[in-house]
Amino acid sequence: MNQLPVRHIIDNVSFDLQEQHDFTWLQSLGTVFCVFDQQDSGNISFGIENNGIKHFVKYAGCRPLAFSGEPIDAISRLSTAIPLYKTLKHPYLINLINHFEPNNGYAAIFEWFKGECLHSHWLFAGKAKQTHPESPFYKFKQLSVEKRLQALNTIYEFHKFVESQGYVAVDFYDGSILYDFSTDVTKICDIDFYRPAPSVNDMGENFWGARRFKSPEEFILGAPIDAKTNVFTMGAIAFGLLGGEMDHSFSKWEANKSLYEVALRAVSKERERRYITVSEFKKAWDSKK
Template sequence: MFLEKKEVARHNFTKTSGAPVTYSFDEVTFQLQEQHDFAWLRSLGKVFCVFDQQDSGNICFGVEKDGEKKFVKYAGARPLDFSGNPQEAVSRLVAAIPLYAALNHRHLIQLKDHFRTANGYAAVFEWFEGECLHSHWSFAGQAKYNHPDSPFYKYKHLPLEKRLESLDAIFEFHTFVEAQGYVAVDFYDGSILYNFSHDITKICDIDFYRKVPAVNDMGENFWGATRSKAPEEFILGAPINAQTNVFTMGAIAFGLLGGEMDHSFAKWEAGKPLYEVVLRAVSEDRELRYDNVSTFKGFWDEAKGL
């Protein structure tokens, strides 16, 4: 599966009042806050799954036509968990489309098509047979960490070597992002898909990545998950740059190989040399971090050989 979720503040908005509206398409049933026209969805094929518990304003579908599966991300409707303006969600999705061309990479989900509908916008991606490491719709709260069927739990119980290979894919992609003149915004474990049968890692949902120079224009509610955000991603006006991404890469490494926000060596699984590299990456003072992701990855690769 391939999906996205935004972890953002939910205050300062009110949801549309009234009973939810139920929709049924082929194998799936879902609810929205109000009526919406999905006639356009029929032309894309049979709907076999839906991801409707997003607070980003997007609702996502798995569709199949002529034996080919695709993933559809749509903005313009009002999902039950969405408390914003649907047209703002549409604008965000439209603005994200060029990113998938600019940052096209073997570790990134591929955009196949995109188009306007009567009341929204749809982006059609390749389907990837993987599982999202932050599957909040199925494994909320502690179930993410403790339930044996949780993708995050299964990933954390992979052999160390497989997780190191997975992190290599993540670091390689973000070294490429940096080389293209972009910074990653809102990258967290919900942006990581893993195929447990073939040990393949893919990145999804780069909708908020930005061209440099970039600044935090939202303050503490800047896009992203608290467990992965650098200190400057909570400060209005702070620059968001390569050193910000270094922190994010370190935070992801601690999430997948250690104690997540607990940066103690006792929770770390990959040895002292790699621990010291990652600990520097998540320095509160950005000047103590590596200058960029490329340099971080160089030290990471060297430490792996020790």
Template sequence: MNHFPTITLGKVSFQLKELHDFEWLTRLGQVFCVFDEQDSGNISFGIEIDGLKRFVKYAGAKTLRYSGSPEDAIARLKSCASLYEDLNHPHLVNLVEYFEVEKGYALVFDWFDGECLHPHWSFPPPQKYNHPDSPFYRFKKLPIEYRLKSLNSIFEFHVNVEKNNYVAVDFYDGSILYDFKNNITKICDIDLYMKRPFINFMGRLWGSSRFMSPEEFMLDAVIDERTNVFNMGAIAFGLLGGELDRSFLKWDAGQELYEIAVKAVEEDKSCRYSSVEEFYKAWKVVLLKANLDF
């Protein structure tokens, strides 16, 4: 049995490693949900005031799953505010404001009524893939047209990332929110995207290995547009195919799109498309032929 303190904000309760003052948050509105299972050092909340919902991402508290220092988490969150401004896009969650509080730092976003496609806290694998209530399972059961539209949103956003001289680091299905009622996709958690030129200074970079290119495991490797292309191809296999099983047998979207996705995930960088823009143009040509332009 643990002895961590329980914090209660309105009707929401959660545990931290030590007590923390959230009075500043309750002044913003009524807390209606908490996301406290991240290992990033952040804790997030849904708040509502006068019928308007917002999503608040906060660093400064000692969360249970984070082993680093709150100061490091605060510094990371501060530095990523400019990312959301630089990469502002209709398919990215919208940053409204950001500010310091006495013991931390907060980013406030418009609320988006979507479900995360990698809900590891509520549907850890294998439930993610086979439980009928899992958002990922439900997404994979959608008609192919809906999933292709969702991928278009992801690709369009990453063309924008590329045009603004950034590379996508740590983009995976946990960065994808899907609104099943309105069939709208939004991207969240771009906190680790990096300005180009970017050199791999870690060996294994941050991220889910299911979507990472070979160079994201190689110290001193250049992380560039072709790395982004691999990431997009891997995401296509996640949403339309068998994820790491990249056989045609598991693919739902026809031979031509399959060949484009296969080229995108070539181990050899030089064999991939040169940019997400080039990759997405080839992809759209196939969609247009099939009258699937969204």
């Protein structure tokens, strides 16, 4: 029989976990004003304000309701990700401020960015993501093509930088994109699974990532995970933000035909047909805007 959820209340925010957990360490950081507790990664995150300054705190060590793994594994993944945020520090990436080990868990503190996540599945699941007027993804899709191209440029510039630093993006999808509708600023979050390049698929079909954006090799055990994989991801994101996501037909595409052809080549199932690098892809993309 499934165990009943355990309600936790911190300041004026409440959330449920699979079991009791001590969060008294949060008090020293400020006042909790929001919680993100629906992740299946094993992390739970908080918005915290102290003297008018807001921070985003990601924590591993408890058992969120959507998490089926072991907290020790979530702790290991989060602590291992910390060097990534330092090595790949960039104006388009959320900024890591501090990290430490409260009790038997692990916490990472980031600057607060008031953008909305384009895959807010905890608020707008299923069809609501595409149709609800308050869904960040729906609102984003109502923006002009020019503004969406600007957001894609941010994504591509960051991943060109990632490539230049000798890394590959893993588990990048629309849930890794934050957009501030008041300033039209885009930021990347959650690069926890990025890896040194080249890498290999060591998990088979269940390799990290959203199926909607994964390349064919991200389903095959032992397959290379490299620049060409990321080219596919960049093309898939273009179809997600400008087209019909997994439907790559031109009828769903909202930008010009030349950009469509660049994106279509990027998502070729055959690796040899794709652009060789993200840098080459972006050069072709920029020439067609």
